[in-house]
Amino acid sequence: MKSLYRQLSSIKLTIVLTYLIVSVTVTGSFALLSNKEDFEAIDESLLIDWVWATPLSSAWWIILLVLLVFIFSLNTIVCTFDRLSSLFKVWSKGRKAENDEEETLVTQEISRGKGVRIRTLLPYIAHAGFLIALAAHLTGSIWGFRGDDFAAAQGDEVEIKELAGFSVKVGDLDMVVGKRGYPETMWGDVSLLGGGKEIKRQRVEINSPLIYKDIAVYIKNVQSVPKGIVLKKSDKEGEGTFLLAQGESVHLGSGELRLVGGRMDSRYGAMELIFIEKGKIVEKRWISPYNQRFKLIKFRDIHLSAEDIKSAPVGSFSVNRDPGARILFLGLFIFAASLVAHLFFRRSK
Amino acid sequence: MQYTANLFSIAALLLYSVSFAVSLWKFVKGDSRPFLSRLLLLIAIAIHFVALILRSYYVGHAPMANLYETLLFFSFSVSLATLVYNFRYKVGIMELISIPVASGLLAFAISVDHKFTPLFLALKTIWFEVHVMASFAGYALFTVSFAAAFFFLCHMKRDPVKSKVYEEIVNSSNVWGFSFFSLAMFSGAIWAYLAWGNYWFWEPKTLWSFILWFYFAGIVHGHYLKSWRGKKVAWMTIFGFLVVIFTYVGVGLLMKSSHKL
Numbered sequence: 001m002k003s004l005y006r007q008l009s010s011i012k013l014t015i016v017l018t019y020l021i022v023s024v025t026v027t028g029s030f031a032l033l034s035n036k037e038d039f040e041a042i043d044e045s046l047l048i049d050w051v052w053a054t055p056l057s058s059a060w061w062i063i064l065l066v067l068l069v070f071i072f073s074l075n076t077i078v079c080t081f082d083r084l085s086s087l088f089k090v091w092s093k094g095r096k097a098e099n100d101e102e103e104t105l106v107t108q109e110i111s112r113g114k115g116v117r118i119r120t121l122l123p124y125i126a127h128a129g130f131l132i133a134l135a136a137h138l139t140g141s142i143w144g145f146r147g148d149d150f151a152a153a154q155g156d157e158v159e160i161k162e163l164a165g166f167s168v169k170v171g172d173l174d175m176v177v178g179k180r181g182y183p184e185t186m187w188g189d190v191s192l193l194g195g196g197k198e199i200k201r202q203r204v205e206i207n208s209p210l211i212y213k214d215i216a217v218y219i220k221n222v223q224s225v226p227k228g229i230v231l232k233k234s235d236k237e238g239e240g241t242f243l244l245a246q247g248e249s250v251h252l253g254s255g256e257l258r259l260v261g262g263r264m265d266s267r268y269g270a271m272e273l274i275f276i277e278k279g280k281i282v283e284k285r286w287i288s289p290y291n292q293r294f295k296l297i298k299f300r301d302i303h304l305s306a307e308d309i310k311s312a313p314v315g316s317f318s319v320n321r322d323p324g325a326r327i328l329f330l331g332l333f334i335f336a337a338s339l340v341a342h343l344f345f346r347r348s349k
Numbered sequence: 350m351q352y353t354a355n356l357f358s359i360a361a362l363l364l365y366s367v368s369f370a371v372s373l374w375k376f377v378k379g380d381s382r383p384f385l386s387r388l389l390l391l392i393a394i395a396i397h398f399v400a401l402i403l404r405s406y407y408v409g410h411a412p413m414a415n416l417y418e419t420l421l422f423f424s425f426s427v428s429l430a431t432l433v434y435n436f437r438y439k440v441g442i443m444e445l446i447s448i449p450v451a452s453g454l455l456a457f458a459i460s461v462d463h464k465f466t467p468l469f470l471a472l473k474t475i476w477f478e479v480h481v482m483a484s485f486a487g488y489a490l491f492t493v494s495f496a497a498a499f500f501f502l503c504h505m506k507r508d509p510v511k512s513k514v515y516e517e518i519v520n521s522s523n524v525w526g527f528s529f530f531s532l533a534m535f536s537g538a539i540w541a542y543l544a545w546g547n548y549w550f551w552e553p554k555t556l557w558s559f560i561l562w563f564y565f566a567g568i569v570h571g572h573y574l575k576s577w578r579g580k581k582v583a584w585m586t587i588f589g590f591l592v593v594i595f596t597y598v599g600v601g602l603l604m605k606s607s608h609k610l
C-alpha cells in the first residue's frame with residue numbers, strides 16, 4: 001500500500017504517463033485518418049454513446065486514453081495531497097523533506113530551513129484547476145446531449161426533443177452578404193421556452209449562442225428560401241402583374257399555372273413552373289428575373305416575364321447541453337491564472 | 350498596400366540575414382560583444398512589425414487567417430522572443446539558431462500565395478486573436494528553448510558556468526511557452542464552444558495541440574527530477590521543436606486537418 005502511494009505520488013510516474021498519453025494520441029491521430037467513417041459522428045454525440053456504438057478496432061485508443069488520463073489524475077491528486085501534507089507537517093513540526101530524488105521549490109525551501117511561502121503553492125493550485133477541468137470534461141462526456149440541426153423560419157417554435165417541456169422559438173432572422181460576396185453577419189432572435197414560459201431571449205449570432213445554465217442554442221446558418229414569384233403577364237387582353245406563391249396555382253388561358261419549386265443562393269434564384277391543361281402537365285419550365293435567358297417564357301400565346309422573387313430567411317439551429325462546460329472553463333482559468341501568477345513570482349525571485 | 354507590406358517583409362528578411370551574419374562572424378572570432386547584431390535585430394523586428402501592421406490594414410483583420418499571414422506572424426514571434434531572451438540573459442547566442450528559423454519562415458511567407466482570405470464568420474471574435482497569438486507565443490518560446498538546449502549541450506562539458514545559464518533559459522522559456530500554450534488551449538476551448546458548440550474536437554489539429562501541450566508538460570516536470578534535469582530535458586526540448594513544426598505545418602499538409610483554421 002505504501003509503495004503504491006509512493007508510486008502514485010512520484011513525478012517520475014507523471015513523466016512516464018505524459019509520454020504514454022502523448023504516444024497514444026499520436027497513434028490515434030493517424031488511426032483517425034485511416035478510419036474516417038467510424039469517427040464521423042464522434043463530435044456530434046456524447047463520447048460515452050460513441051464509444052458504445054463503435055467497434056473496438058476504432059475506439060481502442062480513445063478508451064486507452066481515458067484510462068491513462070484517469071491514472072494521471074490519480075497521480076496528480078495523490079502527488080498534490082502528498083506535497084501539501086508534508087508541507088503541513090513542516091509547518092506544524094518543522095520536519096525535513098525526505099525524498100532526495102526530487103527537487104522542487106517546496107523541497108528547496110524546506111531544506112533551507114525557512115518557512116514555505118504561500119506563493120510556492122501556486123503550481124499546486126494550477127494542478128487543482130487542471131483536475132477540475134478534467135472532471136468537468138468527464139461530466140460533459142457522460143451527461144448532456146448534442147442535438148441535431150433543425151431548420152426554423154420566423155415565428156416557428158420547435159420542441160427540444162431531448163429536453164421535455166422545452167422549446168426554441170424563432171423571431172426575426174436574417175443574413176447580410178458583404179461586398180465581396182461572403183456572408184457578413186447571420187443572426188436570429190431566439191427565445192428559449194420552458195413550460196410554455198419564456199426563460200431567456202437573445203439575438204443569436206455565429207460566436208454568440210444563447211446560453212442558459214448548461215443549455216446553449218446555436219445558429220449555424222441562414223438561407224433565403226424562395227416563397228413566391230412576381231410575374232408580368234401580357235396577352236391580347238393587355239398586361240398585368242401578379243404574385244404566385246410556392247405551391248399555388250392561377251388560371252391562365254385554357255389551363256392552370258402552378259409554382260412547384262425554386263432555388264436560391266445569397267443573390268440569385270430561379271423558380272420552377274408547370275402548366276396544366278385538362279389535369280395533365282403539358283409544360284415544365286424554369287424562370288428567373290436574374291438571367292436574360294430565363295426571364296421570358298411563353299405558354300400558348302401568353303407571355304410571362306419574371307419580375308422578382310420573394311424569399312424569406314430560414315435558419316439552421318441546434319441545441320446542445322453540456323453540464324461540464326462552465327466548470328471546465330473555470331478550471332482552465334484557475335489553471336492558467338495561477339500559472340501566470342507563479343511565473344510572475346518566479347521572475348521576481 | 351500589399352506591395353508595400355511585401356517590401357517591408359523583404360527588408361526585414363535582409364536585415365535578419367545581416368544580423369545573423371554579424372553574430373556568426375563575432376561568434377567565430379570569439380568576440381562576445383553582441384551590440385551590433387542585436388541593434389540590427391531590433392531594427393529588423395521593427396520593420397517586420399510594420400509589415401504586419403500594413404497587412405492587417407489591408408485585409409481589415411489581425412493577420413492570422415491563412416498560411417501567408419500565420420508564417421509572417423510566426424516568424425515575427427520567434428524573433429521577438431529571441432530578442433526578449435537576449436536582453437534578459439545577456440550571454441545567450443540563441444539567435445545563431447532562432448534567427449535562421451525566423452528567416453526561413455519569413456522567406457517561406459514571402460514565397461507563398463498572398464491573396465486576401467475573407468474572414469469567415471466564426472473567426473470574427475476576440476477569442477480567435479487571443480487563441481492564435483497565444484499559440485504562436487508558445488511556438489516561439491519553444492523555438493528559443495530549442496536553441497538554448499542546443500547550446501546547453503554544446504557547453505555542458507567545456508563551460509559549466511555558461512551551460513548553467515543555458516539550462517536556466519531552457520527551463521524558463523519552456524515554462525513560459527507552456528503557459529502561453531495553456532492560454533491557447535483555454536481560449537481555443539472557449540472559442541470552439543461559442544462558435545461550434547463543443548470545446549473539444551477529435552480531429553488532427555486539436556489532437557496535435559494537445560500532444561504538444563502534454564509533451565511540454567512532461568518536460569516542465571522533468572526539470573524537477575535530478576536525473577532528468579539538464580541533459581535529458583535538453584534532448585527532449587530539441588525533439589520538442591519537431592513536435593512544434595509538425596503541429597504547425599505538418600498537420601495541415603500531411604493530415605488534411607478539418608481544423609476550422
Ligand code: HEM
Pocket residue numbers: 008009010011012014072075076077079080083104105106107120123124126127130339342346524527566569570572573
Ligand atoms: C496535466 C497535468 C499537470 C500539469 C498541466 C502540470 C503543470 C505544472 C506546472 C505548469 C508547474 C510549474 C512548473 C514550473 O514553474 O517550473 C508544475 C509544477 C509541479 N508539478 Fe505539475 N502538472 C501536472 C501534473 C502533475 C502531477 C501528476 C504531479 C505529481 C507527481 C505534478 C507535480 C508537480 C510538482 C511537484 C511541481 C513543482 C512545484 C514546486 O516547484 O514546488 N504535476 N506543474
